[in-house]
Amino acid sequence: MPKFFIKTYGCQMNERDSEQVAHSLLARGYERASKESEADVVLLNTCSVRDMADQKALGKMGMLGRLAKERPHVVFGFLGCMAQARGGELLKGLPHVDLVVGTQKFHRVADYVAELVAKKAARPEVAPYQKRAMDDLRFSIVDVAEEPGSQSTIRDQHALHLLHCSADARRGAQPFHRRHRA
Ligand code: SF4
Numbered sequence: 001m002p003k004f005f006i007k008t009y010g011c012q013m014n015e016r017d018s019e020q021v022a023h024s025l026l027a028r029g030y031e032r033a034s035k036e037s038e039a040d041v042v043l044l045n046t047c048s049v050r051d052m053a054d055q056k057a058l059g060k061m062g063m064l065g066r067l068a069k070e071r072p073h074v075v076f077g078f079l080g081c082m083a084q085a086r087g088g089e090l091l092k093g094l095p096h097v098d099l100v101v102g103t104q105k106f107h108r109v110a111d112y113v114a115e116l117v118a119k120k121a122a123r124p125e126v127a128p129y130q131k132r133a134m135d136d137l138r139f140s141i142v143d144v145a146e147e148p149g150s151q152s153t154i155r156d157q158h159a160l161h162l163l164h165c166s167a168d169a170r171r172g173a174q175p176f177h178r179r180h181r182a
Contacts, residue, residue, distance in 0.1 A: 005042050021110070047082065048081040062094065
């Protein structure tokens with residue numbers, strides 16, 4: 001079975017969301033990889049306000065481009081707050097990124113990963129990073145849509161983090177997206 005690796009930035013809420021994604025992948029038979037170089041699926045669960053976390057995540061994904069050249073079957077994805085804030089814009093300049101999933105769609109990640117793993121296995125002519133056209137963004141999956149009826153839940157979950165994130169925002173961090181305005 002494919003192995004996955006998740007790197008998490010940001011707060012405890014993101015740690016919890018990463019574990020939720022990990023459990024959903026484990027339930028499908030995926031295995032954890034101890035490092036990204038051994039993984040078939042590499043996911044970065046991002047933060048958009050703390051400690052230059054967005055720049056760290058972008059830099060990390062940029063460096064993973066080298067791994068994408070060596071292991072073209074690997075699925076790469078952005079999850080979480082920065083993914084929510086930036087959406088499909090994250091695909092520009094990072095053509096190895098296959099997946100962008102926002103804060104309300106963590107429960108869909110395992111489905112999307114399975115779809116992308118199968119696509120890459122079935123279309124080896126598309127998978128190699130070197131051959132993939134820069135404009136072949138149709139291959140990628142971007143889901144930052146709101147989940148119907150989720151607003152009160154999201155608001156409740158994020159209320160405890162509001163003060164921390166507001167403080168970060170006052171120090172100049174950005175973008176200050178809707179996960180913190182709840
Ligand atoms: S809720 Fe705020 S602190 Fe937590 S990961 Fe998202 S942007 Fe970062």
